[in-house]
Amino acid sequence: MDQTRAPILDALADYRTRGRYGFTPPGHRQGRGVDERVRRVLGDAFRDDVLASGGLDDRRARGEYLSDAEKLMAEAVGAEMAFFSTCGSSLSVKAAMMAVAGGKDGGLILGRDSHKSIVAGLIFAGLQPRWVTPRWDTERHFSHPPSVDQIRDAWERHPDAAGALIVSPSPYGTCADIAGIAEVCHERGKPLIVDEAWGAHLPFHDDLPTWAMDAGADVCVVSVHKMGAGFEQGSVFHVQGDLVDYSRLSACADLLMTTSPNVLVYSAIDGWRRQMVQQGHDLLEAGLRLADRARTELARIPGIQVMEKELLGVEASHDLDRMQVLMDVFDTGATGYQAADWLREHRHLDLGLSDHRRIMATLSMADDDGTVDRLVEDVTAWREQLKDPQPHGIRLLAPEEIELETAMLPRDAFFGPVDTVPVAQAPGRIAAEQVTPYPPGIPVIMPGEVINEPVIEYLRTGIEAGMNVPDPADPELHTIRVVAK
Numbered sequence: 060m061d062q063t064r065a066p067i068l069d070a071l072a073d074y075r076t077r078g079r080y081g082f083t084p085p086g087h088r089q090g091r092g093v094d095e096r097v098r099r100v101l102g103d104a105f106r107d108d109v110l111a112s113g114g115l116d117d118r119r120a121r122g123e124y125l126s127d128a129e130k131l132m133a134e135a136v137g138a139e140m141a142f143f144s145t146c147g148s149s150l151s152v153k154a155a156m157m158a159v160a161g162g163k164d165g166g167l168i169l170g171r172d173s174h175k176s177i178v179a180g181l182i183f184a185g186l187q188p189r190w191v192t193p194r195w196d197t198e199r200h201f202s203h204p205p206s207v208d209q210i211r212d213a214w215e216r217h218p219d220a221a222g223a224l225i226v227s228p229s230p231y232g233t234c235a236d237i238a239g240i241a242e243v244c245h246e247r248g249k250p251l252i253v254d255e256a257w258g259a260h261l262p263f264h265d266d267l268p269t270w271a272m273d274a275g276a277d278v279c280v281v282s283v284h285k286m287g288a289g290f291e292q293g294s295v296f297h298v299q300g301d302l303v304d305y306s307r308l309s310a311c312a313d314l315l316m317t318t319s320p321n322v323l324v325y326s327a328i329d330g331w332r333r334q335m336v337q338q339g340h341d342l343l344e345a346g347l348r349l350a351d352r353a354r355t356e357l358a359r360i361p362g363i364q365v366m367e368k369e370l371l372g373v374e375a376s377h378d379l380d381r382m383q384v385l386m387d388v389f390d391t392g393a394t395g396y397q398a399a400d401w402l403r404e405h406r407h408l409d410l411g412l413s414d415h416r417r418i419m420a421t422l423s424m425a426d427d428d429g430t431v432d433r434l435v436e437d438v439t440a441w442r443e444q445l446k447d448p449q450p451h452g453i454r455l456l457a458p459e460e461i462e463l464e465t466a467m468l469p470r471d472a473f474f475g476p477v478d479t480v481p482v483a484q485a486p487g488r489i490a491a492e493q494v495t496p497y498p499p500g501i502p503v504i505m506p507g508e509v510i511n512e513p514v515i516e517y518l519r520t521g522i523e524a525g526m527n528v529p530d531p532a533d534p535e536l537h538t539i540r541v542v543a544k
């Protein structure tokens with residue numbers, strides 16, 4: 060195929076050139092109706108916001124702009140088929156789960172380090188999770204993706220599961236041995252789904268971790284906005300092989316998606332694919348070099364350990380995306396939350412992730428020497444002003460305390476009758492809601508799990524120390540929703 064084309068972008072340019080007009084949504088009519096005060100802030104953002112079918116393309120999508128762009132994407136990354144979505148990997152991963160396991164009894168094998176959107180998929184589709192506990196680094200309080208042996212063991216325990224799903228890279232940039240895990244799944248004729256929300260760039264440079272399609276996964280979902288250059292919410296599913304029914308996958312996505320997809324999101328994905336085919340290797344090469352420089356310079360700051368080798372190994376992660384610069388600030392005595400808040404307040408700098416002892420800078424191909432200089436200067440400034448930080452007081456968890464028993468189907472726990480109880484009364488009760496420190500977005504408590512006291516203490520003391528827990532009905536966690544007795 061001609062990878063110099065970008066069919067959706069071209070159609071958008073053509074829409075303008077021809078002076079098309081629609082008595083259709085969107086009602087702002089390419090910005091004509093927009094309040095001046097809105098325009099002053101948003102500029103031209105409305106100009107290209109047009110209806111997808113019956114606007115950009117005709118009412119039956121006969122121009123095939125979207126399907127052409129999807130074929131170009133599939134070819135560019137070596138998948139058999141690609142579908143674009145405008146609701147993030149949050150939607151794509153649910154569609155993949157429904158396509159693989161919906162309506163089947165055996166459940167789905169999943170890493171317990173799953174993102175909250177996967178838990179939402181379990182709730183929507185009524186699936187039984189067959190959890191695999193991630194490997195836990197007790198010294199650093201850090202989890203690593205499940206190993207091949209753990210997935211093999213899960214298949215032995217749950218041979219009727221419909222498939223397996225793993226997250227790789229994790230929000231910390233650590234990766235699973237996808238090839239090994241795919242092989243174990245395929246020995247049983249079962250598909251592997253990879254939530255590769257953080258891996259859209261992986262196909263375009265050999266020094267990045269192996270991307271899921273090359274490693275033999277059957278479906279993977281990526282967020283183009285995270286590590287690529289798409290607008291927020293742009294996501295792509297990639298699929299290959301004969302273990303997943305492509306039509307069913309597309310139908311599941313159709314069940315969940317909007318009927319008004321944002322063509323700006325689509326066209327940015329389309330243009331990004333062309334850019335990556337033409338320049339991706341060089342852009343990522345430069346990005347990786349910058350990330351190396353950032354690691355070296357940040358590691359010189361007293362008390363900051365830039366994590367790399369300690370993340371890799373037989374009992375740790377299989378690989379690492381080095382565009383993710385993870386800094387352990389434990390030796391400074393401060394929490395990652397404090398560092399991130401200080402950097403935002405005093406240096407107007409936001410970081411990709413913070414937790415009780417780490418901060419992470421997510422570099423992208425858009426960074427340059429100037430942005431890396433700023434990162435190093437700002438983190439240095441934070442470190443220099445830091446005096447006698449107070450102990451954080453977070454009650455950290457031991458591995459056996461994190462593993463909560465799943466006593467009910469997440470859907471039944473979520474939709475059934477609930478009680479709202481003070482957290483002190485929650486231990487022993489079955490959770491009816493997710494409780495997720497965000498970022499990284501991995502629920503500590505999921506609907507259907509039996510709550511224990513250490514987990515409540517961890518969350519309660521974590522919130523006091525600055526942890527953000529946005530999803531429960533009471534984000535301060537004075538109360539929690541549990542399954543009614």
Ligand SMILES: Cc1ncc(COP(=O)(O)O)c(C=O)c1O
Pocket residue numbers: 146147148149150152174176226228229230254256257282292294499500
């Ligand atoms: C591992 C993982 N999966 C899925 C998602 C959801 O992606 P999106 O924000 O594109 O909906 C995220 C978001 O942070 C994530 O970290």
